[in-house]
Amino acid sequence: MTPAGGAAPILARRTRPSAVLTRSFYDRPTERVARELLGTTLECTTADGVTRGRIVETEAYTGPDDPACHAAAGRTARNVHLFGPPGIAYVYFIYGMYWCVNAVTRERGHGSAVLIRAVSPVDGLDLMHERRPRAKRERDLTNGPGKLCLAMGIVGAMNGCSLRSGPVIVRAGAPVPDDDVEISPRIGITRAVEQPLRFYVRDDPFVSPTPRHFRRTGYAAAHTETIG
């Protein structure tokens, strides 16, 4: 017996794993996967419950030839799962305090991934507020890579786990049309600072603060060859 207003509404939101994780994942450019992850649902299950959010901001870290990618330093104890098979989580600890979560792309051994930088909360809002008691505004819950991991309970123990089977799962969502996607340089890095590898949903309040000097580029405008 499920009481009205119980777990049923949460379960009803579950969908299949995102097709982004099941299509030709091995040789697709990481920046393309980053763009396609916009609109999908990030889910995390812990002993405290389930949280879900719509991915609204990502960054591509393309591999050993990308100076800003952790793979550029070669394989280390910290980044082993970055070199794992596509479709697993690469979770790392940064600035002594925060976790960040990536979706690994490309073939095993390549070392590329998509950083999830922001989500728009969908389920488990009460739990997110409990975990982030200092968030004053709603958007402060999840408008950054460290914040969303705190709100959703994503931690280093989840490093290397499959994004199809959990505890962190990427599920299908309504695709974001090209006209609603913008591109900018990546945030908070000191190498390869000009590369247009950050993707986000235009005007979404949960996108992390964007420096004014990051000139925004429409995804559709940047791919005019597809328009003709």
Next chain:
DNA sequence: CATTTGATGTTCT
């Protein structure tokens, strides 16, 4: 809203 600064600790040089 923009800018500045301190916190915190692991990783790598």
Next chain:
DNA sequence: GAACATCAAATGC
């Protein structure tokens, strides 16, 4: 020792 894919608080608009 320095760097680090960050955040929150404090300050000045």
